[in-house]
Amino acid sequence: QKEVEQNSGPLSVPEGAIASLNCTYSDRGSQSFFWYRQYSGKSPELIMFIYSNGDKEDGRFTAQLNKASQYVSLLIRDSQPSDSATYLCAVKRGGYQKVTFGTGTKLQVIP
């Protein structure tokens, strides 16, 4: 079992729709959760981080964390073609500096 699992996609959504990206993790000691966006050929860019169970909203983005189910998700409202990218989920265990990345989900927003 991978430490951080994501569906590789591609996930295709029409422009204006909600895109839902999911991530599961295996380490119950994980305490910090991050979402990065990576455009083709570019480096990852931090979108959001979340530490507590529940939802965290930032503009069109909402991160959701459920530690009991070991599940973290990213919702993108009013999806735009410019949101087309690969989204990486990353998880950090408490007390450790190392962050483990998933392999990413490719999102395609269709105009």
Place this chain on the structure above:
Amino acid sequence: DGGITQSPKYLFRKEGQNVTLSCEQNLNHDAMYWYRQDPGQGLRLIYYSQIVNDFQKGDIAEGYSVSREKKESFPLTVTSAQKNPTAFYLCASSMAQGGTYEQYFGPGTRLTVT
């Protein structure tokens, strides 16, 4: 502007040569990291450093070496012992304590070894 710089953007080397990738940050972060990304794969940790003059091996340290003589700088050397060095190399930094620990990435160096 605060940020992380990596140079060069593209690097070409012949097999058997050592090559050093540069990473500099002015975010006043204590921790710095090196990752490797291969096509269709996630980021794999090569080395990380939480403080000057100290660093730890990551998951794939064989064939690589690092130094951390200054807080701002964390160069990575890809040695001839690295069997498959062609990849996209990413440097990142974060706070090491008292912060939210999120990592910020530089623009990356794409290394091609032939």
